[in-house]
Amino acid sequence: xxxxxxxxxxxxAAVLATIREACRQAGRNPTEVSLLPVTKTHPAEAVxxxxxxxxxxxxxxxxxxxxxxxRPLTSGGLRxxxxxxxxxxxxxxxxxxxxxxxxxxxxKLVGVLAKAASTRPAPYPILLQINAGLDPAKFxxxxxxxxxxxxAALAQTSLRVExxxxxxxxxxxxDVARRTFSHLRELRDQLAHRFQVPLPELxxxxxxDLTEAVAAGSTQVRVGSALFGRxxxxx
Ligand SMILES: *Cc1c(COP(=O)(O)O)cnc(C)c1O
Numbered sequence: 265x266x267x268x269x270x271x272x273x274x275x276x277a278a279v280l281a282t283i284r285e286a287c288r289q290a291g292r293n294p295t296e297v298s299l300l301p302v303t304k305t306h307p308a309e310a311v312x313x314x315x316x317x318x319x320x321x322x323x324x325x326x327x328x329x330x331x332x333x334x335r336p337l338t339s340g341g342l343r344x345x346x347x348x349x350x351x352x353x354x355x356x357x358x359x360x361x362x363x364x365x366x367x368x369x370x371x372k373l374v375g376v377l378a379k380a381a382s383t384r385p386a387p388y389p390i391l392l393q394i395n396a397g398l399d400p401a402k403f404x405x406x407x408x409x410x411x412x413x414x415x416a417a418l419a420q421t422s423l424r425v426e427x428x429x430x431x432x433x434x435x436x437x438x439d440v441a442r443r444t445f446s447h448l449r450e451l452r453d454q455l456a457h458r459f460q461v462p463l464p465e466l467x468x469x470x471x472x473d474l475t476e477a478v479a480a481g482s483t484q485v486r487v488g489s490a491l492f493g494r495x496x497x498x499x
Pocket of ligand 1: 347469
């Protein structure tokens with residue numbers, strides 16, 4: 265069951281306050297960190313809550329099919345971002361359904377996406393997903409392969425690489441998330457320097473580790489359960 269709009273609104277206020285406090289502690293400006301509400305497994309009404317709230321320009325979904333079915337049921341006005349693993353055979357549909365894909369993690373996928381995006385008027389925005397915590401349970405390119413992956417993506421004129429994304433390993437120890445996020449930040453700094461590209465977006469931090477992510481330089485936290493409550497099923 266979806267929570268009420270009032271509950272969503274108070275959850276959102278609490279998450280935004282947590283982000284502001286994390287920014288204050290890190291000496292950062294809160295305008296540098298955006299909140300991406302993650303609406304996966306929730307009905308289209310959850311997306312309309314985000315729209316009604318205002319000030320939150322996009323939503324995150326982790327499955328192409330689910331988003332393709334849900335998006336036409338919403339009132340529009342938001343950007344949709346793919347944050348879940350993408351198989352090459354779904355790449356073409358993903359480019360149609362989503363406004364940005366954060367989960368680009370292989371050279372093969374770069375090639376397929378570039379082809380799918382080639383008829384569009386403007387370069388299609390992507391992030392490269394890096395397994396910065398070296399977690400065998402997570403998708404994402406190996407940090408060792410990040411330079412090759414970036415080089416392949418930069419060679420595609422139909423794609424625009426806006427930055428990097430990571431998911432920290434599940435752990436009770438906040439140091440695991442801290443190390444993962446610092447690693448992604450350092451990798452971004454190195455790659456930006458080496459390839460002379462800005463890579464401004466660092467998509468990192470979720471409900472359980474967003475304070476650590478903001479401290480390490482996150483520019484976007486992807487938050488589901490802290491806004492919408494526990495998900496009906498864990499996909
Ligand atoms: C589900 C999901 C999130 C949100 O997770 P919460 O713990 O519910 O905040 C963030 N990022 C990705 C990639 C996800 O799949």
